[in-house]
Amino acid sequence: xxxxxxxxxRVRPTGAPSTPGRPDTEALVDRFGRVAHDLxxxxxxxxxxxxTYCMPAVGLPAIxxxxxxxxxxxxxxxxxxxxxxxxxxxxxxxxxxMRPDLAEIVRRTRxxxxxxxxxxxxxxxxxxxxxxxxxxxxxxRVNVSLDTVDRTHFAELTRRDRLPQVxxxxxxxxxxxxxxxxxxxxxxxxxxxxxxxxLAWAVEHGCRLRFIEQMPLDAxxxxxxxxxxxxxxxxxxxxxxxxxxxxxxxxxSAPAEEWAVDGGPATVGIIASVTRSFCGDCDRTRLxxxxxxxxxxxxxxxxxxxxxxxxxxxxxxxxxxxEPRGDGSDDAATDAAIVAAWQGAMWAKPFAHGLDRGAxxxxxxxxxxxxPEAFARTERSMGAIxx
Numbered sequence: 142x143x144x145x146x147x148x149x150x151r152v153r154p155t156g157a158p159s160t161p162g163r164p165d166t167e168a169l170v171d172r173f174g175r176v177a178h179d180l181x182x183x184x185x186x187x188x189x190x191x192x193t194y195c196m197p198a199v200g201l202p203a204i205x206x207x208x209x210x211x212x213x214x215x216x217x218x219x220x221x222x223x224x225x226x227x228x229x230x231x232x233x234x235x236x237x238x239m240r241p242d243l244a245e246i247v248r249r250t251r252x253x254x255x256x257x258x259x260x261x262x263x264x265x266x267x268x269x270x271x272x273x274x275x276x277x278x279x280x281x282r283v284n285v286s287l288d289t290v291d292r293t294h295f296a297e298l299t300r301r302d303r304l305p306q307v308x309x310x311x312x313x314x315x316x317x318x319x320x321x322x323x324x325x326x327x328x329x330x331x332x333x334x335x336x337x338x339x340l341a342w343a344v345e346h347g348c349r350l351r352f353i354e355q356m357p358l359d360a361x362x363x364x365x366x367x368x369x370x371x372x373x374x375x376x377x378x379x380x381x382x383x384x385x386x387x388x389x390x391x392x393x394s395a396p397a398e399e400w401a402v403d404g405g406p407a408t409v410g411i412i413a414s415v416t417r418s419f420c421g422d423c424d425r426t427r428l429x430x431x432x433x434x435x436x437x438x439x440x441x442x443x444x445x446x447x448x449x450x451x452x453x454x455x456x457x458x459x460x461x462x463x464e465p466r467g468d469g470s471d472d473a474a475t476d477a478a479i480v481a482a483w484q485g486a487m488w489a490k491p492f493a494h495g496l497d498r499g500a501x502x503x504x505x506x507x508x509x510x511x512x513p514e515a516f517a518r519t520e521r522s523m524g525a526i527x528x
Contacts, residue, residue: 160488168226169426169483171436171490177426180227182215184246185235185430189266191300192286194327194355198300201235210432212242214450216249218428221479223254227426230254231284232261235430244274251279260284262325265310266303272313283314284323289335290342298331315347324350328370336375337382344407351397351410356438372398372413379409420493426483434483436490444486449478 164170169177186201210218219230230250237243250259260282261275268283287307289295295304314322324343326332332339336352343350352375379385385400388408396419397410427435432447453475 160485163484163488167224167480167484169222169487171487173421173490173492175421175423175490176226177424177487178226179229179231179425180219180222181231181233181425181427182219183233183235183428183430184215184237184240184243185209187239188234188236188264189239189301190236190264190303192288192327193298193300194329204430208431208447210428210430210447212245212249214432214447215246215428216253217450218432218446218479219250219257220253221476221483222426223257225480225483227254227257229258229260232259234262236264236266237261238263238267238271244271244278247275247278247280258282262286263310264307265314266306268310269306269313272310272317272319276317276319280319282321282323283319284325285311285314285348286326287311287324287339288326288329288332290339291335294331294335311346311348320347321349322347324348326350326352328352328354328375330368330370333370333375333378336378340379340383340402340409343409344402349408349410351412353412354415356414369415371416372411373416375411376400383409385409418493426487434486436487440491442486442489444482446479446482449475449482453478 162172171177186204188196188200190196191198191200219227222230232243232246240246247259250257258281259279261280262284263286265283265285265287285307288298290304290308292302292304295307296302311322311324324339326336326339328336340350342348352372354372355369376385384403386404388399388401390398396412396414398413398417399408399410401407402409423437425438427438428446429435429443432450433443433445435443453472
């Protein structure tokens, strides 16, 4: 029987971690001088697809409804993050559109942090029916996961025959002005042959395509270094059909290196997270759907902010469905405790891929802990962490 990673964290410490040597600043700084400005917020573990590189065929175990952050709690945490320097918020999952209260989550976020850019990573299924309310609530942009425009291949990769709904959602995002609409495609041997067709489709429809080297975040832990399709291999394949000119990164912390396609203005990006690690410039912090802060995608340490939210005097007694819980804004002591816990979590952020320089090799995948292409083995899969 194949073991499946159920996406349940092994350790979930509460309170503020030790911060010896931390400078006296409110910013979410770590020991290597990186400062977090980009917040990823997972809102659910549920998804309408079952992508082979992300989820087991049966999906992930359901998170109890009362364990999910409410819209008010998400808004409150984003507001605290905004005061600490967060300027970009992206909602992830699972699939964010599985939350019926997603527009309220966006609205609360916009009210709590009026200066942030709000985006969402989505498979776009159902987006055509909800894009209006999301834009009205304050959504600025979407990233759509799309690995192929071949319907048969799409059904094989996602275990669902739903490509027409995805394409309808992308068109709705374009029509609503959620630009630039970015497409994310995971690089695998199975998707490489269709990469040129996908790029041609993206250019034709005015979308910005980014290919992502596959990382060891699959639920069944079948990732193998020798199956990796590298950025260099992809460039060779794309170069058979397009003239690609390197243009670099939009900013140092942006994960995608960009190439102009046939002289531009269209571009294609490659996120070479394995072969060209950009951990040294990482400016991200993450909140799981259950309200734990995770400093690194591959770091298994999580600090429980939900417990702090719901222990303060402003916390109500309802669950995720009826709001309240820790959504009050008048509890300065609780906010201060959350700030300290979040700052402490980020101060302890590992150097790269969940590993620190000179760390033991225990659990490292793809090399020693000092190898930039090595990864710590995560207790959660991507679907459980939030992309």
